[in-house]
Amino acid sequence: MTMNETLLTRRELLQRVAAAAFVAEPGGDRWRELNAFLEAEHAAGTFPGASLIASRGGKVRLERQLGTYCSLERRDAPLTEKVLHPLYSYSKLVSATVVAMACDGGLVEYDAPAHAYIPEFTGGGKEKITLRHLLTHSAGIPNAAFGRVHTAEGWRAAVQTVCSLKTEWEPGSKTLYHGLTGLFVAAEAVRRRAGGKTWEQLCRERLFEPIGARSLTFAAPLEGAPVALTPQPKELPARLEDAFQYLGHPAGGCFGTVGDALKVLHLHLNRGKWGRKRLLSEKVLAEMHRVQYRAEIQRARAAGTSPVHEPWGLGPLLRGDGPKGGSHDWFGFRDQAAPGIFGHAGIDTFIGVADPSTGNALIFVTTNSPKTSEKTVALRNGVTNRVFTALG
Numbered sequence: 001m002t003m004n005e006t007l008l009t010r011r012e013l014l015q016r017v018a019a020a021a022f023v024a025e026p027g028g029d030r031w032r033e034l035n036a037f038l039e040a041e042h043a044a045g046t047f048p049g050a051s052l053i054a055s056r057g058g059k060v061r062l063e064r065q066l067g068t069y070c071s072l073e074r075r076d077a078p079l080t081e082k083v084l085h086p087l088y089s090y091s092k093l094v095s096a097t098v099v100a101m102a103c104d105g106g107l108v109e110y111d112a113p114a115h116a117y118i119p120e121f122t123g124g125g126k127e128k129i130t131l132r133h134l135l136t137h138s139a140g141i142p143n144a145a146f147g148r149v150h151t152a153e154g155w156r157a158a159v160q161t162v163c164s165l166k167t168e169w170e171p172g173s174k175t176l177y178h179g180l181t182g183l184f185v186a187a188e189a190v191r192r193r194a195g196g197k198t199w200e201q202l203c204r205e206r207l208f209e210p211i212g213a214r215s216l217t218f219a220a221p222l223e224g225a226p227v228a229l230t231p232q233p234k235e236l237p238a239r240l241e242d243a244f245q246y247l248g249h250p251a252g253g254c255f256g257t258v259g260d261a262l263k264v265l266h267l268h269l270n271r272g273k274w275g276r277k278r279l280l281s282e283k284v285l286a287e288m289h290r291v292q293y294r295a296e297i298q299r300a301r302a303a304g305t306s307p308v309h310e311p312w313g314l315g316p317l318l319r320g321d322g323p324k325g326g327s328h329d330w331f332g333f334r335d336q337a338a339p340g341i342f343g344h345a346g347i348d349t350f351i352g353v354a355d356p357s358t359g360n361a362l363i364f365v366t367t368n369s370p371k372t373s374e375k376t377v378a379l380r381n382g383v384t385n386r387v388f389t390a391l392g
Contacts, residue, residue, distance in 0.1 A: 031062055034386040041382075042066050046375060048232075049079040049367035053258045054387045057359040058266050061391060063259070069228040069367035073237045083226045084215055084255045085365050086244055088346025091254035094203065094216065094264055095183045096135055096288070096315025097280070099190055101206045103131075104284045107193040110135075110314065117189035118159070124166030131189060134182040136292045136312040137175045140167035144181050150220065150241070150248030152198075159188055174308035175293065177327075180251045187250035199250050211267055211274050213260035218248050221255050230349050231369045252346070258363040265354040265361040268316075268342070288314040289342060289356075297322065316342040330373075332364070332380035336388065348376040353384050360391045 038050060049067030053060060063081060071077040087094065102108050108117060110132040115121045121129075125140065133139040144161055148154045162185050187199050194202055200218040208216045220240055221227050233243045246252040267273075268289070272280030291297070293309035297320075300307040310327055311320035317331050319341035328334045332351040333341050343353035348369045354361035364383050370376045 030390045034062075034383070034390055035064070037382055037386055038064065038066055041379060046370050046379060047366035047368055048075075050365065051079060051081070051083070051085070051258045051367075052362065052364045052383065052387070053081075053262050054362040054391060055262060055266070055360070056391045058270065060259075060262075062387070067367070070230070070232040070236075071226060072229065072240065072243075075232060075236065077226070079228075079367060080226070081259060082257060083228050084221050084257055085228045085261075085350065085367075086230055086246075086346070087254040087256060087261060088246070088252050088350055089179070090261065090344045090346040090350050090352050091218075091250065091252050092183050093315050093344040093352065094207070094254050095187055095199070095250040097264060097267070098203050098206050099131065099135065099183075099186050100280055100284050100288050100314065102190040102193065102202075104281050108189055110287070114185055114189055117192050118163070118185070120159075120163045121185065122163075124164075125171070126163075126165065126167060128171045129167070129185075130171070131186050132292065132314065133171045134178070134186040135314040137178045137182060138172050138293070138309070138312075139178060139182055139185075140169045140171045140173075141165045141181045141185075142168065142176050142178045146180050146184075146249070148241075148245055148247065149184075150253070155248075158184060162188075175310045175312060178251075180246075180249060183251035184249065200248070203254075207264070207267075207279070208260075210277065210279055211263045213256065213263045215260045216254060216256035216264075218250070218254050220247060227255065228367050230365075230367050231347075232367075258365060261352060261363045262361060265343075265352055265363070269354055269356055269359055269361060288316065289318065289340065290314075291318050291320045294320070313342065316344055318342050329377045329381065332384045334377070334381045335385050345380075348373065351380050351384075355388065358388070358391070360388050362387045 049069045052064045054062045065079045067079055068076045069079045069083055103110055111130050114129050129139045146158055149158045162181055229243050271282055272278055272285040291311045296309045297307040311318045317327055319339050321339045324334055331343055331345045333353050338355050338357045340356045345351045350365045352363050370379055
């Protein structure tokens with residue numbers, strides 16, 4: 001902060017930050033409707049702060065920060081592009097990408113039973129669960145009372161928890177969102193085949209470092225790093241370990257900047273290549289982006305019944321060729337028609353969406369939860385629609 005800025009009132013300073021934190025390509029008039037939409041929602045109190053980054057063809061065309069975030073010490077810290085956000089379930093797309101890399105390298109196989117890698121993962125109907133089931137929310141173990149996993153002791157306790165579960169339905173017979181279980185078991189399978197390295201180590205070696213996404217981490221961010229506490233805790237100051245119970249969890253515990261989160265989408269849009277280096281084979285990436293239960297969904301529609309499967313790939317949710325509605329609303333691409341559109345959401349604060357047919361991609365995060373789920377859906381789809389219209 002400069003000496004002149006110290007003479008400003010806090011409100012004047014925040015207004016200046018909100019106005020200045022906007023980067024767009026020449027011809028920025030195309031973003032006028034989007035900016036007006038964001039500013040109106042901010043003024044209405046939908047969110048205290050929001051960060052948006054959008055790209056086309058791997059090139060960032062817009063980056064916008066608006067308002068404030070809650071740090072470990074204060075609720076009104078000016079939001080910048082350097083702030084690390086909790087990705088929540090967008091972490092599943094990150095982790096599923098690393099699982100795909102392990103499959104590509106022959107460490108694990110999608111259709112192998114999980115107990116082939118985790119011998120104690122048996123009993124209660126779990127013998128039939130494969131990595132494919134785990135990545136498509138069809139394993140039949142959606143519920144588990146997890147403790148914290150960011151320590152070795154906590155991780156071991158979580159393994160014991162999932163190994164004690166009983167299936168709630170026949171694996172593969174339907175999908176129901178596995179908030180914490182699916183990606184955790186898949187990650188543990190990869191860890192055991194990779195010599196017991198931590199999930200953070202595996203992700204850093206295979207994904208974060210190769211794509212230059214150095215802020216992404218499943219460990220606690222470095223002391224002094226600007227970290228957003230979202231949703232905001234009741235009391236401050238706070239410790240990250242106390243405020244964020246999913247720290248380190250493969251299904252929801254990643255942190256990072258919006259710019260680095262966007263790079264994960266770029267890797268997928270680049271068909272597994274980063275620069276001249278191939279990180280994922282086209283075959284494995286294509287399988288990640290195939291609607292895994294497309295035949296079952298089509299049969300149900302042909303019979304005039306509601307499908308019991310959703311259009312999951314191996315990690316991302318896919319637009320597919322179905323009608324509007326369902327999880328697409330929550331994930332922010334309700335109104336987009338291209339069947340290859342994919343992405344993931346993180347609770348009600350974080351989304352990442354990309355369209356392979358146009359090369360468009362975006363990350364959008366708010367620094368507190370919108371007041372209702374209806375508002376979250378309207379906000380997310382309002383942003384995606386305006387960004388993709390502006391990008392063309």
